[in-house]
Amino acid sequence: MNDSGIIVDIQRFSIHDGPGIRTTVFLKGCPLNCKWCHNPEAIAYKPQLSFNQEKCLNCFACLSVCPTSTHYIKDNKHEINFSLCQLSGDCVPACPNEALSITGKINSVEQVIELILKDKDFYINSGGGVTISGGEPMTQFQFTKQILKACKDNSIHTTLDTCGHAPSEKYLEILPLVDLFLYDYKESDYDKHKEYTGVYNDLIQKNFNMLYGASAKIILRCPIVPGINDTDRHFEAICDLYKEYPKLVGIEIMPYHNIGLDKARKIGAEEKFISIDTTDKEKSRKWISTLHELGCTNIRLG
Ligand code: SF4
Ligand code: SF4
Numbered sequence: 001m002n003d004s005g006i007i008v009d010i011q012r013f014s015i016h017d018g019p020g021i022r023t024t025v026f027l028k029g030c031p032l033n034c035k036w037c038h039n040p041e042a043i044a045y046k047p048q049l050s051f052n053q054e055k056c057l058n059c060f061a062c063l064s065v066c067p068t069s070t071h072y073i074k075d076n077k078h079e080i081n082f083s084l085c086q087l088s089g090d091c092v093p094a095c096p097n098e099a100l101s102i103t104g105k106i107n108s109v110e111q112v113i114e115l116i117l118k119d120k121d122f123y124i125n126s127g128g129g130v131t132i133s134g135g136e137p138m139t140q141f142q143f144t145k146q147i148l149k150a151c152k153d154n155s156i157h158t159t160l161d162t163c164g165h166a167p168s169e170k171y172l173e174i175l176p177l178v179d180l181f182l183y184d185y186k187e188s189d190y191d192k193h194k195e196y197t198g199v200y201n202d203l204i205q206k207n208f209n210m211l212y213g214a215s216a217k218i219i220l221r222c223p224i225v226p227g228i229n230d231t232d233r234h235f236e237a238i239c240d241l242y243k244e245y246p247k248l249v250g251i252e253i254m255p256y257h258n259i260g261l262d263k264a265r266k267i268g269a270e271e272k273f274i275s276i277d278t279t280d281k282e283k284s285r286k287w288i289s290t291l292h293e294l295g296c297t298n299i300r301l302g
Pocket of ligand 2: 030031043
């Protein structure tokens with residue numbers, strides 16, 4: 001039993017991760033490495049040092065407390081070598097302008113539930129609840145399971161936001177505790193899926209079929225990234241799924257947003273991700289029209 005887990009963030013009053021007003025819990029750790037990830041700070045399993053360049057005063061207070069040479073001076077400016085950081089955390093309180101922080105904090109199930117329960121009235125009045133997201137929440141399986149169980153014990157609606165890449169038996173184990181799955185459908189082409197997410201999609205498709213067959217309520221979430229998967233072939237594949245799986249609760253198109261790049265920069269991982277403009281509204285609307293024309297009607301922008 002894991003009574004605690006590593007959390008990147010908890011967002012109260014969220015309206016984007018399932019029905020109604022929700023509390024969304026973002027866990028750390030993901031088996032995928034999507035090139036367009038908007039939560040890059042949630043991919044690594046362990047906590048990480050985060051550095052906000054814009055807040056740095058070049059006072060160099062961090063250098064004297066750091067037990068490694070993570071912080072150094074170049075051309076009279078503060079520079080950082082993330083690979084040397086051993087996460088002692090000493091530099092964080094030494095920084096006078098909060099330019100440094102640790103991403104990923106250990107929380108107990110009790111702490112999380114205490115926060116969740118504060119907004120129970122909002123969930124009831126809005127038809128909302130709690131969403132466990134990430135990263136991939138299945139990577140902290142026992143922690144996720146315990147939070148979901150505590151939510152069910154308190155009659156709170158539960159949603160699991162998942163990439164689908166976890167052992168099938170774990171999905172079956174957690175199924176009775178999940179009212180709604182937000183299930184990613186990232187790329188229909190087998191090799192492109194591997195190229196852009198780091199894994200093939202066999203297991204993801206297998207788990208989707210299994211959950212659908214077990215009458216799970218599923219919203220399919222399709223991130224669409226200009227120049228990568230905004231292709232006729234992928235849109236047709238989405239429509240094929242729509243027709244083949246009529247009991248899907250819905251399909252959501254998630255237009256690419258480059259919000260993740262700034263977060264990636266702060267943890268020194270910028271070069272691992274694509275750098276393109278955020279999708280404009282006109283393009284997103286065009287995608288929806290294309291899908292409607294192909295026969296997909298229960299589809300909306302997420
Ligand atoms: S202590 Fe903070 S403000 Fe000063 S150099 Fe280090 S990161 Fe920059
Ligand atoms: S599955 Fe989600 S959290 Fe994991 S890398 Fe892809 S977009 Fe990021």
